Amino acid sequence: MGFRTRSWLAALALVASMPAWAxxxxxxxxxxxxxxxLSSAAIAENKGVEFAVEEIxxxxxxxxxxxxxxxxxxxxxxxxxxxxxxxLVFSEKVHFVIGPVNSGETLATVPIVARAGIPNxxxxxxxxxxxAKKYPRAFRAINTNRQWIEAAxxxxxxxxxxxxxxxxxxxxxxxxxxxxxxxxxLAKAGIKPVFSTLVDPNKTDLTDEMNKARAAxxxxxxxxxxxxxxxxxxxxxxxxxxxxxxxxxxxxxMAPAIRKLINKPQYWENTFAAGPVSTTFRADGxxxxxxxxxxxxxxxxxxxxxxxxxxxxxxxxxxxxxIVEHMVKTAGGTDPAAIQKAFETTRExxxxxxxxxxxxxxxxxxxxxxxxxxxxxxxKDGSFKAAPR
Amino acid sequence: xxxxxxxxxxGALFAATALAYNVMFSTSKVLSVTTGHIAMLGGVFGAYxxxxxxxSPWLGLLAAILVGGxxxxxxxxxxxxxxxxxxxxHLWLLSTLALATIVxxxxxxxxxxEPRPFPRLIPQxxxxxxxxxxxxxPIIATGLLAIGLELFYRRTLYGKLxxxxxxxxxxxxxxxxxxxxxxxxxYVIAGVIGAVAGFAAGQLTFAFFALGLTxxxxxxxxxxxxGLGSNVGALVGGAALGLLNAFSANxxxxxxxxxxxxxxxxxxxxxxxxxxxxxRNVRPV
Numbered sequence: 001m002g003f004r005t006r007s008w009l010a011a012l013a014l015v016a017s018m019p020a021w022a023x024x025x026x027x028x029x030x031x032x033x034x035x036x037x038l039s040s041a042a043i044a045e046n047k048g049v050e051f052a053v054e055e056i057x058x059x060x061x062x063x064x065x066x067x068x069x070x071x072x073x074x075x076x077x078x079x080x081x082x083x084x085x086x087x088l089v090f091s092e093k094v095h096f097v098i099g100p101v102n103s104g105e106t107l108a109t110v111p112i113v114a115r116a117g118i119p120n121x122x123x124x125x126x127x128x129x130x131x132a133k134k135y136p137r138a139f140r141a142i143n144t145n146r147q148w149i150e151a152a153x154x155x156x157x158x159x160x161x162x163x164x165x166x167x168x169x170x171x172x173x174x175x176x177x178x179x180x181x182x183x184x185x186l187a188k189a190g191i192k193p194v195f196s197t198l199v200d201p202n203k204t205d206l207t208d209e210m211n212k213a214r215a216a217x218x219x220x221x222x223x224x225x226x227x228x229x230x231x232x233x234x235x236x237x238x239x240x241x242x243x244x245x246x247x248x249x250x251x252x253x254m255a256p257a258i259r260k261l262i263n264k265p266q267y268w269e270n271t272f273a274a275g276p277v278s279t280t281f282r283a284d285g286x287x288x289x290x291x292x293x294x295x296x297x298x299x300x301x302x303x304x305x306x307x308x309x310x311x312x313x314x315x316x317x318x319x320x321x322x323i324v325e326h327m328v329k330t331a332g333g334t335d336p337a338a339i340q341k342a343f344e345t346t347r348e349x350x351x352x353x354x355x356x357x358x359x360x361x362x363x364x365x366x367x368x369x370x371x372x373x374x375x376x377x378x379x380k381d382g383s384f385k386a387a388p389r
Numbered sequence: 390x391x392x393x394x395x396x397x398x399x400g401a402l403f404a405a406t407a408l409a410y411n412v413m414f415s416t417s418k419v420l421s422v423t424t425g426h427i428a429m430l431g432g433v434f435g436a437y438x439x440x441x442x443x444x445s446p447w448l449g450l451l452a453a454i455l456v457g458g459x460x461x462x463x464x465x466x467x468x469x470x471x472x473x474x475x476x477x478x479h480l481w482l483l484s485t486l487a488l489a490t491i492v493x494x495x496x497x498x499x500x501x502x503e504p505r506p507f508p509r510l511i512p513q514x515x516x517x518x519x520x521x522x523x524x525x526x527p528i529i530a531t532g533l534l535a536i537g538l539e540l541f542y543r544r545t546l547y548g549k550l551x552x553x554x555x556x557x558x559x560x561x562x563x564x565x566x567x568x569x570x571x572x573x574x575x576y577v578i579a580g581v582i583g584a585v586a587g588f589a590a591g592q593l594t595f596a597f598f599a600l601g602l603t604x605x606x607x608x609x610x611x612x613x614x615x616g617l618g619s620n621v622g623a624l625v626g627g628a629a630l631g632l633l634n635a636f637s638a639n640x641x642x643x644x645x646x647x648x649x650x651x652x653x654x655x656x657x658x659x660x661x662x663x664x665x666x667x668x669r670n671v672r673p674v
Contacts, residue, residue, distance in 0.1 A: 040503055170643075176644070199643040203638065204395065204399050205395040205523075239515065
């Protein structure tokens with residue numbers, strides 16, 4: 001056997017002895033409702049996810065391995081989300097799953113991903129989606145619904161000094177559960193709503209509900225619904241009635257879609273919602289540095305002009321991939337147990353959307369300090385002004 | 390009072406959807422799942438022409454009528470004609486569901502999945518309260534559509550052909566009536582009715598791609614309560630459903646609204662299966 005032949009055989013033996021993952025890409029499954037009734041957030045998040053993957057790959061990947069994004073459009077349908085989750089973890093054999101985008105879909109997929117033992121980055125807000133015992137490898141990057149509600153309640157009670165609260169939720173699972181949580185949290189502060197109701201998200205007119213809230217003596221309206229149509233009608237009913245009661249509630253009351261649905265621009269005044277500190281302009285009119293850096297990097301991809309949708313979704317999408325990068329580096333690979341350990345020991349990981357920490361007991365990475373309250377009609381470049389205090 | 394007026398306005402839209410169901414049913418014995426989607430198209434295309442293209446409300450209405458009529462015709466060509474001629478089974482349920490889904494998804498991709506505003510059609514301040522056009526436009530439009538339809542049935546030859554086909558399609562064909570053409574015409578007329586109603590109610594519903602299935606269901610409930618085949622029944626059923634929804638939401642909360650609607654349907658089906666104004670089916674033996 002000549003020297004050249006021996007060299008080839010040695011090289012072959014070396015390659016064969018390398019672990020399988022060393023020769024492959026790091027696969028990220030991305031369950032995203034890019035079409036369907038809940039697509040706005042997903043489309044924005046997808047911009048962040050894709051940009052982060054391209055950026056990391058352009059810099060050589062993670063530990064020398066390129067990221068491979070495997071996107072599946074769930075269309076906001078839990079049955080499709082389940083089917084794609086199974087495909088991603090069992091057929092595609094992804095190393096991470098990000099999503100799905102909506103809590104209703106995530107409720108259906110999180111047990112499947114957990115059963116496969118694959119790390120799952122949760123971007124739905126309802127409490128039930130994470131559980132250190134049931135789903136040990138599911139870690140939440142977004143804030144919880146409770147954090148939104150606590151911030152809004154605190155603002156209404158402590159800053160606006162209102163205590164005659166009217167809660168208006170919608171009849172979806174999310175709306176019902178949010179209205180219930182809001183009522184419970186108000187009760188802890190010693191406040192019983194003067195009026196509380198659930199409304200069909202497609203109800204064509206909310207004048208009746210607003211009349212009742214006014215008759216009950218409400219001095220603040222707190223809507224808990226993600227349905228922009230319903231929220232637009234609520235704001236219009238208040239404006240048409242000439243009732244200048246403050247509205248404090250779900251971030252969807254700040255959505256750009258609302259601006260188009262309201263009858264007059266001034267109807268949107270005196271409206272506030274919980275939102276992340278990362279996309280809130282500081283007193284000096286500037287965004288936090290990490291957010292601004294991402295805005296600057298992404299603006300050319302987003303058309304180069306004013307960003308006319310909620311930038312926090314983009315920042316969250318971007319961060320999910322950066323979190324994957326961090327965990328692979330910390331774990332030294334993609335072994336799920338090592339990734340779980342990496343999550344559990346991560347403290348104050350600085351992202352564009354938030355500064356994340358997870359512990360062996362707590363799967364919620366978003367800190368309370370990163371939530372604030374915004375003025376709804378101040379959307380500029382995807383971000384908002386802070387509500388006056 | 391606001392409950393009554395807003396309930397009647399929503400009920401008018403359900404009634405118009407039930408009228409469109411009736412027109413299509415009269416010639417084909419099909420209850421098309423696309424019926425609510427016609428109204429959705431009327432609202433979306435009306436808003437597109439007026440707000441998007443900056444044209445007048447009249448041109449918006451014309452566009453809605455054209456799109457509605459065309460969609461009605463295509464429903465017959467794509468989802469009804471071949472299915473009905475080749476099978477006695479109720480496979481039209483699947484074919485019309487498929488077409489409805491395609492149209493909804495297509496509009497979602499083009500128009501977007503968030504509700505978008507429908508423009509003011511007549512100059513009027515938003516503080517008009519109960520006199521606001523968003524309430525009375527759909528009520529008036531549905532009333533006019535019902536009167537027009539009744540005149541069409543009673544005063545025109547084509548109207549009489551519709552009636553003949555609704556009574557016995559085979560006998561009508563045996564007497565030389567081109568039943569395929571009449572059926573296609575009925576789908577065009579149903580398309581126009583639905584689109585005009587969707588246009589008139591646009592300020593209530595917004596221009597929203599997912600409106601179709603809600604209207605398909607509520608229009609069907611209105612139709613079943615009023616009585617299949619009866620235009621008066623469609624109006625009464627629509628108004629009853631709209632009012633019941635509004636008063637139940639007012640009295641016991643929105644979480645029970647759908648239960649009450651479907652409960653109404655169940656109650657009528659149990660007590661008077663042919664509906665309030667429907668003809669009892671008597672099978673000669």
